[in-house]
Amino acid sequence: MFMIIPNFPHMLHGGDYNPEQWIKWKDTIWKEDMRLAQAAYINTVSVGIFSWSTLEPHEGEFHFEWLDEVLDMCAEHGIVAVLATPSGAKPAWLAQKYPEVLRVNERRERNYYGGRHNHCLSSPIYREKVSRINTLLAERYKKHPALGLWHISNEYGGECHCPLCQERFRQYLQHKFQTLESINEAWWTAFWSHTYTDWTQIESPGPLGENGLHGLNLEWKRFTTEQFVDFYLCETKPLKEITPNVPCTTNLMGTYPGIDYMRLAEVLDVAAWDSYPRWTSRDDTVLGARTGFLHDLARSLKKKPFLLIESCPSATSWQQVAKLRSPRLHVLQSMQAVAHGADSVQYFQIRKSRGGPEKFHGAVIDHEGSEHTRVFHDVQDVGRQLSQLDSLVGAQTPAQTALIYDWHVRWALDDANGFLQDKTQYEQTVIDHHRAVWNQTIPVDVIDSTRDFGTYRVLIAPMLYMIRPIVAERIKTFVEQGGIFVATYLTGYVDEHDLTFLGGFPGPLKELLGLWCEELDSLFPDMENSFEWQKKTYKVHDFCELVHLRGATSLALYEKDFYAGRPALTVHPYGKGKAYFIASRTGDDFLESFYQYIAAEASLNKALQSPLPEGVNAQIRVTGTDTFIFVMNFTHEKKTVDGGSAGIKILDAFETWIIKKPHSSC
Ligand code: GLA
Ligand code: ZN
Numbered sequence: 188m189f190m191i192i193p194n195f196p197h198m199l200h201g202g203d204y205n206p207e208q209w210i211k212w213k214d215t216i217w218k219e220d221m222r223l224a225q226a227a228y229i230n231t232v233s234v235g236i237f238s239w240s241t242l243e244p245h246e247g248e249f250h251f252e253w254l255d256e257v258l259d260m261c262a263e264h265g266i267v268a269v270l271a272t273p274s275g276a277k278p279a280w281l282a283q284k285y286p287e288v289l290r291v292n293e294r295r296e297r298n299y300y301g302g303r304h305n306h307c308l309s310s311p312i313y314r315e316k317v318s319r320i321n322t323l324l325a326e327r328y329k330k331h332p333a334l335g336l337w338h339i340s341n342e343y344g345g346e347c348h349c350p351l352c353q354e355r356f357r358q359y360l361q362h363k364f365q366t367l368e369s370i371n372e373a374w375w376t377a378f379w380s381h382t383y384t385d386w387t388q389i390e391s392p393g394p395l396g397e398n399g400l401h402g403l404n405l406e407w408k409r410f411t412t413e414q415f416v417d418f419y420l421c422e423t424k425p426l427k428e429i430t431p432n433v434p435c436t437t438n439l440m441g442t443y444p445g446i447d448y449m450r451l452a453e454v455l456d457v458a459a460w461d462s463y464p465r466w467t468s469r470d471d472t473v474l475g476a477r478t479g480f481l482h483d484l485a486r487s488l489k490k491k492p493f494l495l496i497e498s499c500p501s502a503t504s505w506q507q508v509a510k511l512r513s514p515r516l517h518v519l520q521s522m523q524a525v526a527h528g529a530d531s532v533q534y535f536q537i538r539k540s541r542g543g544p545e546k547f548h549g550a551v552i553d554h555e556g557s558e559h560t561r562v563f564h565d566v567q568d569v570g571r572q573l574s575q576l577d578s579l580v581g582a583q584t585p586a587q588t589a590l591i592y593d594w595h596v597r598w599a600l601d602d603a604n605g606f607l608q609d610k611t612q613y614e615q616t617v618i619d620h621h622r623a624v625w626n627q628t629i630p631v632d633v634i635d636s637t638r639d640f641g642t643y644r645v646l647i648a649p650m651l652y653m654i655r656p657i658v659a660e661r662i663k664t665f666v667e668q669g670g671i672f673v674a675t676y677l678t679g680y681v682d683e684h685d686l687t688f689l690g691g692f693p694g695p696l697k698e699l700l701g702l703w704c705e706e707l708d709s710l711f712p713d714m715e716n717s718f719e720w721q722k723k724t725y726k727v728h729d730f731c732e733l734v735h736l737r738g739a740t741s742l743a744l745y746e747k748d749f750y751a752g753r754p755a756l757t758v759h760p761y762g763k764g765k766a767y768f769i770a771s772r773t774g775d776d777f778l779e780s781f782y783q784y785i786a787a788e789a790s791l792n793k794a795l796q797s798p799l800p801e802g803v804n805a806q807i808r809v810t811g812t813d814t815f816i817f818v819m820n821f822t823h824e825k826k827t828v829d830g831g832s833a834g835i836k837i838l839d840a841f842e843t844w845i846i847k848k849p850h851s852s853c
Contacts, residue, residue: 188810189491189581191457191530192231192267192335193432196580198525198573201231201266202534202551203497206257207241209538217257219556220538221264226558227551228570231267232537233496234258235324236341237303239273239281243320246280251327258333267335269496269533270328272422274317275341276303281316288313291349293393304344308414309351314421321422325429334430338496339422339437342461344445346411348391357386359410373684374402401602401685408598412447416454423454438496439488441481442614444601447594449635452488460485461497461535462524465506468513468823471841472802475523475821476622479804482527483621484592484633486584495524497535501549501562509547515841517565518572519819522843525576526806526817528584532569578847579815582808586632587791588624591648592617593635599653599685606677607709607729616649616675616772623778627786628794628805640665644789650677651696653685659695666699667762671789674700675769676707676732700768701739701759704732708750716771718743718755723780727755727771734770745771797829803838809850818844 190196201224209216224232234257235242243249261268282289282300289298290305298305306313328334346352364370367383376382381400383389391407392398423435434456439448441460452458464471464478485493500517502509512520521532539550551566558567592614600613617633624631624647632643636658640646646665651674659679666672678700679693688694691703708731710716715726720743733750734757741754757768769781786793794807794816802822808815820826820838827837833846 191434191492191494193434195267195335196577197230198576198580199231199267199494199531199533200227200570200573201229201269201531202233202537203236204232204234204537205237205540206234207238207253208540210241210253213253213256216538217260220552221260221266223552223558223563224266224537225264227563227566228574229266229537229551231269231335231531231533232261233269233271233338233533234261235273236271236338237273237276238271239276239320240278242273243278246284249320249323251323255327258328258331262331262333266333268331268333269336269338270324270334271338272317272321272324272340272426274306274339274422277306277313285310285312287349287351288316290345290347291352293346293348293391294395295348295393297349304342307347307349307351308418309347309349309355314418317422318425322425322429325426329430334433337423337426337430337433337435339419339435342438342440343415343419343451344440344443346407346414346445348393352414353390355414356391356407356410357389359413360389360406361386363406373686374400375686376400401599404602405595405598405685408445409447409595411445412450415446416451419451419454436494436496439485442484442592444594444597448488449594449637455489457491457494458485458488459494459496462495462520463497463499463503463506464520465508466510466512466516466520468510468516470802470822471516472804472821473622475804475819476625477618478520478523479527479625479806480618480621480633482524482529483590483631486528487632487634490632491583492528492530492581494531494533495521495529496531496533498524498532499549500534500551500566504545504548512565513823513841515839515843517562518568519821519841519843521569522572522817522845523806523819525573525579526808526819528808530580532573534566572845578810578813579808582810582813582815584630584632585792585807585809586630587644587789588629588631589634589638589640589643589646590617590621590624590631591636591646591651592633593651593653595655595683596636596651596653599681600650600677602685603652606707610729611650611677613650613652619775620647620649620778620782623775623782624786625804626779627783628799628807629786629791630794630807640670643670645671645673645785645791647673648678649675652677652680653683654679654681654688654693654695655683659699662696663699663761666764666766669763671764671785672699672766673769673785674766676730676771678768697737699759699761700757700766701761702734702736702754702757702768704734704770706733707731708733708748716748717746718771719746720756720777721780721784725773725777727773729772731755732770734768739766739768795829795831797831799828800826802826803828812849814848814850816846818846
């Protein structure tokens with residue numbers, strides 16, 4: 188059985204804990220923290236995330252006594268410590284003495300000291316200081332009974348354009364391209380006469396210099412990802428040597444565009460992410476679906492249970508509107524993560540800070556300080572429910588459907604000029620397709636185009652604009668062997684260097700889809716076209732691809748404009764499978780009907796067979812013996828739900844119903 192923390196077969200419940208802010212008051216506050224943690228069924232705390240200046244107040248002068256005490260306290264109270272490396276924010280002395288650790292922005296201005304997440308990833312001094320303190324932490328706590336997991340840094344992000352990073356970027360390019368000739372070709376530098384004749388002429392992209400070479404922009408993103416991978420490996424090297432049995436993770440941020448998380452995930456032991464949906468406490472179905480997509484993505488990074496490592500138990504301090512949660516909404520958000528594969532519910536933060544920018548950010552323990560608050564009771568409720576879910580630990584999500592969300596495609600589409608400026612909306616489009624599948628309670632993995640497709644029946648790839656090497660071949664094999672593939676407009680335009688395919692789009696997928704696209708029409712916001720499919724008319728907007736059939740069959744025809752009568756939806760049998768092409772951007776109505784059709788065609792598994800009322804969703808997880816179905820009402824109204832063999836139940840506003848049954852009764 189998979190356990191996030193070895194030998195700890197429980198759902199994790201806890202969050203970021205910053206006792207260093209309260210050292211002066213530890214006799215009262217720390218004791219109270221432990222009492223309250225136990226009252227809230229908290230069994231993990233993340234400590235040390237922003238503790239560097241308390242651990243090393245002056246260069247080389249270390250103070251671990253307070254952390255010893257905190258970890259001892261945790262162990263006494265049966266709480267596992269998720270121990271952080273402190274690299275997410277650095278002490279003032281470090282920046283003052285070694286200015287090279289300060290980040291340089293894209294305008295080549297070096298930051299002053301302040302904030303967080305603002306160090307240079309190349310700086311040998313920063314790496315050395317981080318390695319040193321990480322080594323000391325690992326040595327000191329390697330045998331400590333509270334140590335369960337390493338929390339590496341905090342929300343890796345941003346980029347640095349300093350001379351050290353420029354040098355590493357050039358090394359990365361030399362290693363990848365070998366010759367300037369191949370770079371010039373891949374980046375099409377003859378355009379505007381930007382041909383490079385010396386490696387030192389290459390600089391990171393920025394507003395004051397080169398920013399029109401799409402190949403350069405892409406490689407800079409890829410390089411930045413590799414910088415984080417390398418920095419993570421540098422951080423974890425001593426931890427892996429000294430505490431080989433303690434897993435490592437870092438907290439990710441959904442679809443944060445600056446790092447290819449699919450790549451970063453390769454070096455993580457377990458995936459973890461920080462989820463902060465902007466719940467309105469009204470009808471939150473669309474947001475629920477979006478959050479479900481992000482959980483599916485987090486789970487698919489390692490294809491095993493993940494950590495919901497941060498969430499807010501009430502209102503955040505940074506969202507536009509700090510709306511309080513309706514009763515049961517906190518439990519719903521927590522159980523939704525679990526329903527999609529999380530084996531933890533953790534918060535930012537356990538105790539509210541007294542000062543600083545997050546002093547009004549939701550926390551388990553409010554400034555008032557007791558267990559007699561509504562939020563505390565909500566947290567207790569989640570903890571109580573998680574404490575009864577030991578048998579869920581390690582449960583898998585039985586996805587037969589995969590949806591492609593690919594960072595490289597996103598980067599290329601964000602850069603693409605032409606089409607519809609600002610309306611390319613790659614992420615939103617992927618989420619729209621996901622929602623149509625999610626609404627049917629079909630479990631779905633969110634993967635990128637480099638992942639294995641072999642285990643799925645249906646592969647959905649909205650706007651797969653960039654086709655990376657051997658991806659087309661792998662999709663063809665998938666369909667040949669019986670898979671169903673769904674592609675859309677804006678597919679197969681460019682290769683991995685952002686160079687267009689010659690000979691017609693969708694480049695290497697033409698044969699599989701049995702068509703080629705001659706032109707793409709981009710519509711003004713007030714324009715639409717339409718097509719009829721299965722006796723229903725569907726409106727389309729934004730994009731209409733004009734295709735020529737080369738073996739595919741047309742299932743629907745455009746009804747307007749000069750291309751009325753030309754194919755708007757096609758299918759092409761290929762080997763034992765089929766490849767569908769949706770040529771235009773449709774509304775949700777079409778996506779709903781289309782994916783119901785696909786689900787029936789592929790006999791896709793669902794969490795619940797009977798249709799659910801609007802705003803109610805169900806997700807499924809399975810262990811060797813049991814099936815768990817989570818039925819969730821994302822609306823502020825009561826809903827009547829048919830839970831199959833579990834019977835009919837009326838769900839209150841935002842209520843969650845967990846059905847557990849042995850496999851035989853499914
Ligand atoms: C992020 C950070 C936390 C905290 C929260 C507030 O997720 O990791 O340190 O700032 O946001 O929502
Ligand atoms: Zn740098």
